Amino acid sequence: MSAGLAGTAATRLVPPLAERVAGAPISWGVCEVPGWGWQYDPGTVLAQMQAVGLRATEFGPDGFLPADADQRARVLAAHGLSAVAQFVPVVLHDPDHDPLPQAREAMVALADAGASVVVLAAASGSEGYDERPVLDDRAWATLLANLDRLADAARDHGLTATLHPHVGTMVETGEETARVLAGSRVALCLDTGHLLIGGGDPVAVAVQHPGRIAHVHLKDVRLDLARQVQAGEVTYTEAVRAGMYVPLGQGDVDVAAIVRALEGHGYAGWYVLEQDTILAGDPGDPGDPGGDGPLESVRASLEHLLAVAARPGPVGG
Template identity: 30%
Template sequence: MKAKLGMSPIAWWNDDLVELSDDVSLEECLRQSRSAGFTGMEKGRRFPDDPEVMLPILRAADVTLCGGWFSGTLVDEDLAANKDRILPMIELFKAVDAPCIVYGEVGRSIQGDRSKPLATKPKLSDDEMKAYARKVTAFGEWCADQGMPLSYHHHMAAVVETEAELDAFMAASGPGIPLLLDAGHLAFAGGDVLRAIDNHHARINHVHVKDIRRAVVDGLDRTRQSFLDAVALGAFTVPGDGSLDFGAIVQRFADYGYEGWFVVEAEQDPRKNPPLRMAQVGHAELMRVMNAAGYTVETQGFPTR
């Protein structure tokens, strides 16, 4: 089985908490992650939107674009508005041969609002969840028809956060909307990562290997503290520096024959946890567990075709 290892630039630049950002260029971010052994990087705010500009940067760094976040609003807005916003991203991702676009629902979400405690996260009724899931499925099918699959990202402080919400969304949606399984977000929400893989492996097409610091997560007052407060306190980190058993998690993916990207997405204070050092820790731990699970990790970055 083959696997690819990527990173998210959120370890270097945090879009929601600017103070948790390292003042480095895109080129330096790519250099650091590649030197740690990662061959892919998800899109961040310092990436150009023109493929003619992006491709030479990726080529020089020997890194491929392995995904990127789209802020969806389908819980509140119609398909047409989201199609208009995502179409330029689809064309860009096709031009640079990215594997998927990560769909993150921001409608009603409190993930970017530091004044909103975790306990006030939005919740959908059963009927609302079913209607939302059908809508996201239709959107996923449309994006795939344009030549770029989506990957649905369950997320803290959003309408699909908990394991029960994920199960309900998956039951009401269809194969037209694949799943991004994020270990850290699910564990933060109190879910069982291995059970979620068992239940939804057939639709998982992208994986975020985010780790958590259990003491930080368990110590939160969710009636007072927000998602961004948790991030600032260090709730998230890289595999090998946190509390999750990635040996068991990666083995479970291997058991189901998953092949594809495992992406480290670990936002935290770069002054306390320098991104290069964190990248090195994460890569070393992933290589250890990948080898144990029987994966061959691809070492080629930018495609030579």
């Protein structure tokens, strides 16, 4: 992957940052993990995205949006939203497993919807994100080769494939992310929260590898809980339930430094607001103290990001 993936601000006309902010159903507690928590219905999630001023969304897990392309398009259009990507966890490290059929199915749906990115995660093969095996060199070689295969397949569908470092997957840590950058051609989905929880440095990745970053999941996290996950004192799921993810600007991720590094390099992709949430029940229920639920948190994150973009300097766009 060329270091010039994102181009430069001087040579590319980049839309203002405010036009490149999308939502994700995980901020409303909608997740692919069985038993994750209470789930909002798609109509409520999409209507709240529209109400808060988001322009686009990721698909969410399989089954969240209609499988039929025409129905899916109508649902998104009814809420004034376009499609940008989908998070697709696939097993990449097993020499006896071909991830291409599963990934290609997602790519076809994304291309039909006019999306631009497929967000791959190197799934462990188990449900959830609390445990993962250790890979040997053969498994790593298989993983890296499969990433290049999927990157080529995505390009054939008019998409960019990105690899998402994610807690509980086979690419979680800063070292594992560096191994992917050095050993494959795939672009990166910079998830600012997962990389920090995994012991990496999202600011350093944004500064050192801006040309490899084709998609961004903007998260903020509490470092105290992230360190408990790293130390094995709590599981990832327990930390999410305890509120490890917080609105942008309220945690320990230097969002402004990351955005400044990317925008200064001419990054033209999407910033997807994600605050991973586990809901015990309907926050809108009068008997539940959750109040308005995720909506105000998403609004706070969007306001923080737009405030960062409005500051004098290279971020404004």
